[in-house]
Amino acid sequence: MKIRLKTFAAVAALLVLTITLIACGIKSANPNASTIIRVGTKDFTENLIVGELYALALEDAGYQVKRVSNIAGSVIHTSLVNNEIDLYPEYTGTGLLTILKMNLMTNPDEVYKTVKDEYKKRFQVTWLNYSQANDGAGLVIRTDVSKKLGITTISDLQKHASELRFASQGEVDQREDGIPALEKVYGKLNWKSSKVYDNSLKYEVLKNNEGDVAPAYTTEGQLVNIDQFTLLEDDKHVWPPYNLAPVIRDNVLNANSGIAEAINKVSTKLDTKTVTALNAKVDVEKKDYEDVAKEFYKSIK
Missing domain, CATH: 3.40.190.10 (Periplasmic binding protein-like II)
Known part of the structure; x- marks a missing residue:
């Protein structure tokens, strides 16, 4: 009986030692694990x-x-x-x-x-x-309009603004780094019409031909649909970067x-x-x- 108890104690001690060594090894392998x-x-x-x-x-x-x-x-x-x-x-x-x-x-x-x-x-x-x-400010135009009028930059846009319906968000018209900043450099954007829409609806507005141009952020997912939407180049680099x-x-x-x-x-x-x-x-x-x-x-x- 004593021999069995000694054997059990030795095995238990060995098991504890093994677990301790494994734990130390894990800790050593992952010094950041506790952070x-x-x-x-x-x-x-x-x-x-x-x-x-x-x-x-x-x-x-x-x-x-x-x-x-x-x-x-x-x-x-x-x-x-x-x-x-x-x-x-x-x-x-x-x-x-x-x-x-x-x-x-x-x-x-x-x-x-x-x-x-x-x-x-x-x-x-x-x-x-x-x-x-x-992910900075930008302007998006319907691709069919872009192709029809040859608009790929904001300079192009300014020349044709009187032919275009602007689907505004309201805020962008007033913000210092919004439309006012553009107009200081590119000249006045005399839209054919300007109507305020909720930002979440702007791509539907363009898709449904209720507007031609809208404010955008340059990494918006809908911009992958290049057959429908074209992001215009800020060719005079007016807007600040948002890297x-x-x-x-x-x-x-x-x-x-x-x-x-x-x-x-x-x-x-x-x-x-x-x-x-x-x-x-x-x-x-x-x-x-x-x-x-x-x-x-x-x-x-």
Whole structure:
């Protein structure tokens, strides 16, 4: 009996040792496993997709991730500086004009350098590398009208404005960086008619031939339908860039050296065309944004 008890005790001790060694091995292999990173996102398709891409990249690097989704754009910056989230996808133009309330700039590198320096100084927040995806202001025209009148740029549009029906959102007519900014450079846009529609209806308005031109954001998913909709070139570069980039609290970044590398790899794969296509999968094809992000992340690993 004593021999059996000794044998059992030895086996138990060996089992405990084995479990301990395995646990130590796991901990050694995943030094980030105990760190939880809170990834926030704004409450619209593109930000949800990109935030999910950041989350997947961090999980791939061994971090635990808590997703804090659908935060209103008006409060997400405050959530970051108040330590309610650790990082989120932001836009350089938003940082410059909305958060910092600085003068409009149109050079992407200058905008990025400005927001990077000012956020560090004012908020102890770092902008990681910005992507080539630019979700800025634009104007979209029905493709049949574009072809008929030879309109591919805003300069072309200005010459033909009196022949075109503008499907406005109201706000864009008044904002300093909206139509007023265009008219200062391109000249007055004397529309044939201008009627205000809800932003969510604008592509239906164009498709149903109730309007010819509408305000747009340059990565909207419906823009993949080039047979129906043409995004006009801002050929005099009036509107500011809104390049996608992660913003992260300095203390989190400084304590976790692998975060920047993991997320910057995602940013290098995002350009305007790619993000537009991802948005289309959700907004046009009605796929789940998490599935879309997961599929794309697998393709870039």
